[in-house]
Amino acid sequence: MKKKKFSVLVIDDEEKICKIIKIFLDMSSRFSNVVLAKDALEGMMKLNNQEFDLIIVDKSMPNRTGLEFIENLKKSFKLGKVKVLLISGCLTKEETLFAMKLGVKNILVKPFNRQKLMEKIGTILDI
Template sequence: MSIPKHMAILVVDDQQPMRKTIAYILRQLGLKDIQFAEDGDAAWKHINNTRVDLVLLDWNMPRLSGLSLLERIRNSEAFAKLPVIMVTAEANTEHVLAAMQTGVTDYVVKPFSPNTLQKKLQDVCSHSPTLIKLAAG
């Protein structure tokens, strides 16, 4: 399954170089609607006010961590099915399990290659009913 080119992706990371790197990879994949938030709190406000089809989420951030934002998203009736890919340096088993138990859609460990991110996006797009519809039309 291809990645819908008009998908709105929110990149949530407190490190500007990482936001820029992820955005560069996404643009190389032909995606244009790339949005940004510097922490979970700003991301939550953004999700509530703007169309977001998928979230790429860092774990360690000030104010509201990635895991706390994921909990908010999953506990929200409006956004519970929003695909969320954790993109984080947290690679230990406890972190991965905590994210899985909270309902993360997929998990990417930093550093990662553009191919790894592309494959994760393709996997998520092929399993998300919302993104499958977006790709179809």
């Protein structure tokens, strides 16, 4: 039986974080497509052009935060069911509660290692 391969969109204004996540995912045979975006606007543009199984988005970005991105994502009929992993160096209690209200069930705190990232992704995608 062939294992499903997943497509992932990574949105973070820190290029280094995007590249590290891409390297971690590329090390696994379960990911066929890892697309990077430097901010929420670029992320939305990429979402208009292709479908993803998972979006990994940073909370703190210029112009539009990851939480604002997720809020807009959930309002879209087409994208409302996309699975999301929120990453952040620091979340306030209010931000955490807002994320949960938006349906975010998984948050990964920076700094993280490959094992923690893959465990979270495995939980989200039922791998």
